[in-house]
Amino acid sequence: MPRDGELTGGCGCGRVRWRAKGPVLHRVHCHCVLCRKGSGAILVPWLTVERAEFAWTGERPAFYRSSAKGERSFCPVCGTKLTFTHDDSPDHIDLALGSLDDVEAGYPLDQIHGESRVAWLAVDPNLPFRSGHAPTRPTANPQPLTRDERLEGGCLCGAFRYAVTGPPLESGLCHCSMCRRATGGLAMGWAIWPRDRYRDNDGPTAAWAASAYGDRLFCPTCGASVICSSTAQPELIEVLLGGLDDPHALAPEAHGFAADAPSWLAMDDRRPRWPGPPNEGLPDDTLLRGRG
Incomplete structure (x- = not known):
């Protein structure tokens, strides 16, 4: 993309669209807890542009005040995470990478909030952290969960809460375009449990059928993607690892749709x-290695 070219993006269902012109001011991986919980992704890359060069071109999104000075937007129908604005930078707007039509234009140049980086995540190891944002713990995979170990999680605003017990049946990181678009983030960490090992508080959720295979559920208040259900396997539940209170406790087993x-x-x-669904075909170790 040319430095002064146009960026376009929007949500998964197509109702909410945006357009931005002019130079990209910042390109950054954000590891903060608010971005992780608010998206359901393992981290969220953002592109910053001048607000005067940004416009909504479709229906208006929903907005959630995620902190005293920050506001996030998302599609109220499909849950796609879209933008972030901060009161201290009123002339700027951040665009979630996953909402871009061309994610190749979204490559980050540095990283922030390394103190909140998930312990098992080693993304772009040669990409620097900004001063004061270095990780505070080394990269390491956790021990396997015991059968009675309990993990809790939920959405960013806290209206929807859940708990799972014991190790998952399977887990992974999904790089498909639907997961990227839905969370707005880089990749969606997921794990599957039998429903008899899952409980929630029956809090409010909205569902979006992104495909014939099942629904993606998100909080209608804060927009956080939280769980997925399967039409073919209703006895199972898929939990997004980004919503765990302790995301360091469970490392995914493989990359899917790399x-x-x-x-x-x-x-x-x-x-x-x-390359595609886990355990279909053969793995390809050349994938996810960057531009060389």
Whole structure:
């Protein structure tokens, strides 16, 4: 994309669209808890542009005040995370990478809030952290969960809460375009449990059927993506790892749809890299290595 070119993006259902012109001022991976909980992704890359060069071109999104000075937007129908604004920077607006039509234009140049980085995540290892934002813990995978170990999580505003018990049946990081668009983030960490090992508070959720295979559920207040249900396997529940209160406790087993990831993305781990669905075909170790 040319430096002064146009960016376009929007939500998964197509109702909410945006357009931005002019130079991109910042490109950053954000590891903060608010971005992770608010999206359901493992982290959220943002592109910053001048607010005067930004416009909504479709229906208006929903907005959630996620802190005293910050506001996030999302589609109220499909839950796609879209933008972030901060009262201290009224002339700027941040665009969620996953909402871009061309994610190749979204490559980050640095990272922030390393103190909140998920312990098992090693993304773009050569990409610097800003001064004062360095990680405070080394990259490491946790021990497997015991059968009676309990993990809790929920949405950003706290209206929807859940708990799962014991190790999941399977887990992974999904790089498909639907997961990226829905969360607005880089990749969606997920894990599947039997429903008899899952409980929630029956809090409010909105559902979006992104495909014939099931629904993606998100909080209608804060927009956070939280769980997915399967039409073919209703006895199972899929939990988004970004919503866990302790996301360090469960590391995904493999990368799925790694061929759909942006070409600039580098993941420094030994997890199998499946081009499409996990365990279909053969893994490809050349994927998720960045631009070389």
